[in-house]
Every structure is written in C-alpha cells, then in structure tokens.
Amino acid sequence: MSLLSPLWLIALIILPLYLWGARRYRWHRQAWMMVSVFFLILSLTRPVLSEKPISVEESGSDVILAVDVSYSMRATDIAPNRLEAAKKALSEIVRSDSRDRFAVMAHTTSAIVLSPLTKDTELLEYLFASLDESQIITKGTEVMSALELARKMSHAQHPLVVLFTDGGDELSYEEEAAYAEEKGLRVCIVMLATSGGSTLPSENGSLKDEEGHIVVSSRNDAINTIAEQSGGKVIEGADAEAVREWIERERSEDFAGESTVTRYSELFYFPLVLALIAFVLAYTSVGEKVSKSLIPLLALVGISANAGLLDYPYQTLGSYAYSHGNYERSAQWYGRIDSERGRFNRAASLYKMGKYQDALAMYRTIRSEEPLFKSKVFYNMANCHIRLSEFENARTALLKSLTLSYTPQADQNLRAIAGAQEQKSLNVRKEKKDQFTSDENKPTGEGKKSKEGGGSNMQSDIASSGAGDAGKKAQADPRFSTSQGKAALSSKQYELINQRSVHETKPW
Structure with missing residues (x-):
C-alpha cells in the first residue's frame, strides 16, 4: 500500500491538541471523536494499491x-x-x-x-x-x-x-x-x-x-x-x-x-467508512461500552498507516545483495517495496543484470515531481537506451536529464553518442571507453562500488525510501533547492539565450 497525498499526515498533529483541549470532557466520546478524525485524515491521504502497469x-x-x-x-x-x-x-x-x-x-x-x-x-x-x-x-x-x-x-x-x-x-x-x-x-x-x-x-x-x-x-x-x-x-x-x-x-x-500507465486501486473509502462509524459511536451508548478497546484499535491503525516503515528490512537486504553483486536477489528484495524509490532501485538492479528492456520499462512507471530525482531517472533511462543501441531515444532522455539538472556525466554521455547511429553496436566498456562515462545506474543511497565496477553519479541527494537511505542525511544540491521560490536554468542556457549564435548540435 502507498499514499498518493502523504502530506495530509501532517494534520495528525491536531489529535494531541484535541486531546489536550478535551481532557475535561467525557473520555469515551472524545476518544471516538479522535478515532473518527484519524480515519478521516487517513482517507485524505488517498491510500492505494498499485496494479500491474498497462501499455496504452x-x-x-x-x-x-x-x-x-x-x-x-x-x-x-x-x-x-x-x-x-x-x-x-x-x-x-x-x-x-x-x-x-x-x-x-x-x-x-x-x-x-x-x-x-x-x-x-x-x-x-x-x-x-x-x-x-x-x-x-x-x-x-x-x-x-x-x-x-x-x-x-x-x-x-x-x-x-x-x-x-x-x-x-x-x-x-x-x-x-x-x-x-x-x-x-x-x-x-x-x-x-x-x-x-x-x-x-x-x-x-x-x-x-x-x-x-x-x-x-x-x-x-x-x-x-x-x-x-x-x-x-x-x-x-x-x-x-x-x-x-x-x-x-x-x-x-x-x-x-x-x-506505460500505472493504475491504482483506491482504498480511501475504507477509512472514510470507519470514520463515520467512529463518529456515530461517539454519540451512542454502544460506543461507551467498547471504548476500552480504543487503545489497541489505535495501535493497529497506527501500524497500518506506517506500513512504509516495514519496508526497512527489504531496503537493507536489497542494499546488501546489490553491494555484493547479487543483483537478481537485490531486484527481488526491492520488488517488495511499493514506492517510486523502490522501483528506481529495482530498475537499477535489473540494469546490472543486463535486463535493459525490463529496467527501462520499470523506469517508465516512475512518477515524481522532484526535478533532481526525475533528472536521475532520465539519465538512467538514457543508459538503458545506449545499451540497446537506441541512440536517438538516449539523446532525448539525456536532454531531458540536462534540462532538469546539469551533470557532467550526462553531458559527457551526450557527446559520446553524438554521432552514433541506430542499431549499431556500441561497446561502452571498450569501443567508447575514452568518451562514454563508466558511471552507471545504481540504487539510491548506495555508498559502495559494486563488484562489476562503475560507481554512480546517480546517488540520491534527497531523503527517500530507497535502499540504503536509512541513517543518511539529505544533502542540498547547489544547483536546485525545493525550498526556493524559483529555480534557475543553468548558466550555459542563459549564455546561449543571450548570445547571437548557437551550436545546433549542442543547443543546451
């Protein structure tokens, strides 16, 4: 289960405030009202179950x-x-x-x-x-x-x-x-x-x-x-x-x-129904009789609402398997995490296994409003296209990555495939070793190099639920901050806008 609007969880802060303000009133009624508000907030977070992606x-x-x-x-x-x-x-x-x-x-x-x-x-x-x-x-x-x-x-x-x-x-x-x-x-x-x-x-x-x-x-x-x-x-x-x-x-x-379209099964009506039931119990004698079960009920709901915390073992096991070169096992562990970061890490493992089509399909299901994270997704998609000799698609993905966040690795890769043609073999490790960066796809939060070489510039610099993220502090990127009111395009882009000529093969 995942939440499409998790920011609504911030509203849970009103529960202790409500409890403090209502401490002088009838306890059973206020307890049921708290349960009702809790489930109402939970329904607003839009809990969903992901279904199998479909092609449209x-x-x-x-x-x-x-x-x-x-x-x-x-x-x-x-x-x-x-x-x-x-x-x-x-x-x-x-x-x-x-x-x-x-x-x-x-x-x-x-x-x-x-x-x-x-x-x-x-x-x-x-x-x-x-x-x-x-x-x-x-x-x-x-x-x-x-x-x-x-x-x-x-x-x-x-x-x-x-x-x-x-x-x-x-x-x-x-x-x-x-x-x-x-x-x-x-x-x-x-x-x-x-x-x-x-x-x-x-x-x-x-x-x-x-x-x-x-x-x-x-x-x-x-x-x-x-x-x-x-x-x-x-x-x-x-x-x-x-x-x-x-x-x-x-x-x-x-x-x-x-x-590829990801479909969801909405679950918001379940907590909404429970919220209505709790509200009714707050004003009936039945609610007073069962109020003693309120604390275990809240504990059970709390565990359900924080199901994401249970992903930690899968993150740890996936990270361990990846760092030891067991990419198949790593993909299996990451596959049990139902989140955008989990899919990102699973795709990285599939890439290391050489399953570039499967990795590409997984990257296409990722949806995010974080520019830096999207930039990394496009960069990794470009690497998959390069391995499949789909150089036109690779160039498009790299341009998107550079648009969201400029990185030397993406720039270097774009230069390396500038003259590459579709369906021609490109051995990245041998034929183009001096041009194409050896940095490859990797799960977010990984800090060690894998056995098959190639560290990654794709490490996540923002807090996430991806493998290995636990215990790591978020690092701010000097090029973009989500706390800023306006993010600037790169200085290279403004330089090209202001000058009187532009290099057509490198318009970015």
Whole structure:
C-alpha cells in the first residue's frame, strides 16, 4: 500500500491538541471523536494499491512552443508582464493536453532548445517556472531562427508552432512567412502586447535609448503575416483556451506509439467508512461500552498507516545483495517495496543484470515531481537506451536529464553518442571507453562500488525510501533547492539565450 497525498499526515498533529483541549470532557466520546478524525485524515491521504502497469496506444501532434524572451517581454501592458503571462499560459496548455507532444524553445536573436518533444507535463511545467527573465539581457528578436529550429525539432509533415511574442522589431516578415509555408509549419501567433505599449523596467527606473529617451515597446502586427500565410492563427493575449482549441482543430497523427500507465486501486473509502462509524459511536451508548478497546484499535491503525516503515528490512537486504553483486536477489528484495524509490532501485538492479528492456520499462512507471530525482531517472533511462543501441531515444532522455539538472556525466554521455547511429553496436566498456562515462545506474543511497565496477553519479541527494537511505542525511544540491521560490536554468542556457549564435548540435 502507498499514499498518493502523504502530506495530509501532517494534520495528525491536531489529535494531541484535541486531546489536550478535551481532557475535561467525557473520555469515551472524545476518544471516538479522535478515532473518527484519524480515519478521516487517513482517507485524505488517498491510500492505494498499485496494479500491474498497462501499455496504452497513443497518437497526436508535434507542438513546438516558442517563447520570445527578449528584453521587451518585460513590458507590463499585459499583466503582470508579457513573459509571466506567457509562462502561465504555457503551463495551462500542457496541463490540459495529455494527447500531444510538446517541445519548448526560447529565442531572442538566436533560438535555443529548452526541451525536446515530450509528453512529460511535470518537466515542461518545471521549465516554465524556472525561466528567470532577470538573467536575459538581449534586446531584439529574430523569428527566423525560431522557425528554422522548430523545423529541425520535428519530423512531422506539418508540425504546429506556437509563437509567444510581442511581434519583434522587423518591418516585414515576408521571408519568414515564405519559409514557414515552404517547410509546412503551421504557425499560431500569440500576441502579447498592446497597441499603446509600455515602458520597460530597468535598474534606474525605465529603460532609455542611447539618446536618453524612454523606450516604449508596443505590438508589431507585421508578424501576423507568418500566421496568415502558413494557415495558422493570431490570438490576442495569453488566451490558453484559444491556443488549446486551435491545437485541437489542427491536430494530426504526427506520431504513434505506446506509453506505460500505472493504475491504482483506491482504498480511501475504507477509512472514510470507519470514520463515520467512529463518529456515530461517539454519540451512542454502544460506543461507551467498547471504548476500552480504543487503545489497541489505535495501535493497529497506527501500524497500518506506517506500513512504509516495514519496508526497512527489504531496503537493507536489497542494499546488501546489490553491494555484493547479487543483483537478481537485490531486484527481488526491492520488488517488495511499493514506492517510486523502490522501483528506481529495482530498475537499477535489473540494469546490472543486463535486463535493459525490463529496467527501462520499470523506469517508465516512475512518477515524481522532484526535478533532481526525475533528472536521475532520465539519465538512467538514457543508459538503458545506449545499451540497446537506441541512440536517438538516449539523446532525448539525456536532454531531458540536462534540462532538469546539469551533470557532467550526462553531458559527457551526450557527446559520446553524438554521432552514433541506430542499431549499431556500441561497446561502452571498450569501443567508447575514452568518451562514454563508466558511471552507471545504481540504487539510491548506495555508498559502495559494486563488484562489476562503475560507481554512480546517480546517488540520491534527497531523503527517500530507497535502499540504503536509512541513517543518511539529505544533502542540498547547489544547483536546485525545493525550498526556493524559483529555480534557475543553468548558466550555459542563459549564455546561449543571450548570445547571437548557437551550436545546433549542442543547443543546451
């Protein structure tokens, strides 16, 4: 059993407070009320039983979301400012559309890939939240670079491109419109500016030009030519619903495949029924007669609610088997832990056994909102794809890992397979030993190297229920902290956004 909303357990603190406040009243009634509140809180945590993952066929469109991040997007004529309005709309779009694949790019005088095509909503929303406009200093917009990069990001015949922009500063976009029409791009322009425009905030008040005049940025309707000529649409303001409707209308089957879906059996109604029964007993004579059994009952419920603590023996045994090279036994022990970390550790053991397909399938069932943990999952998935000579999938997974958290190991692996082709053998230990990192998948919390070599940069630096985590303190990663209000993209990404050129084979 696992809990989908364990944060509700914090509410249990009200029980001792309630007991202290009600100590002068009839004990049996208050005891049953405490039981009722306990079960009610337990039902709110959504206890579930995991079922066997199933494969679901899916198809949809390739949608490239291009965000103008030039200095003019700080204007406040669209509240709170143009870029913040764009980020909010972007989150609403990807959150409401689970059918299509989305890619994200940022562009000023050059364009840079922030995320390749993916259906991972959590990854995309993290990207939008992490984009810090204060790090962007480029003034000026070149739309052609965004269209060219959009065409390279999708092999679809007619990919959908959504440009979030204030129109840029070009007098004519005839060349860009002709390019979009020729390359089969269907472009939707989301106009994030008004005719009256707005001043641009700076450290000294409002931004001024070289002659000392205050700069006012207003909309440039010349860019609408691109949408009109490519068969797209112009949308006024950050209207996420209008964008979603346009995507729905223009949808085509640009990709087809299968995804692994984890299903759960909800158990919340059991504690909810018990909460109602306890509430009734609190106000009846029957409850007074059986109140003596309240303490054993609470003890039993407490053990059930903390079933995760019983996973400790499996964690210990799995960690011991892994560290001694008994990966098959390690996978068996980890398989008894019903948690995301347990599945992560089981997949790591399967990887060491050479069962790369099984490990990959296990990694795909993992769901988490922790960016660092997701980065490690994508990195390990990439290693599985490399072992299977699926280099295109490996490159995509490594880009996702680097997007969430930059690590030298992921960067090194991406460089090592840059020229690798599908279905060609790649002996990581021999042919590419000088290029491809020897760091491999490993259970979280492991501190020793396994017999088959290859320590791991994938050690968990956050508290978890994975093997070997007990007794270890969480370590903060200097690149990301979940306690911060806004996580920054890597300095390399901002450097590429602000410069006037970008290396196409290494856009990150």
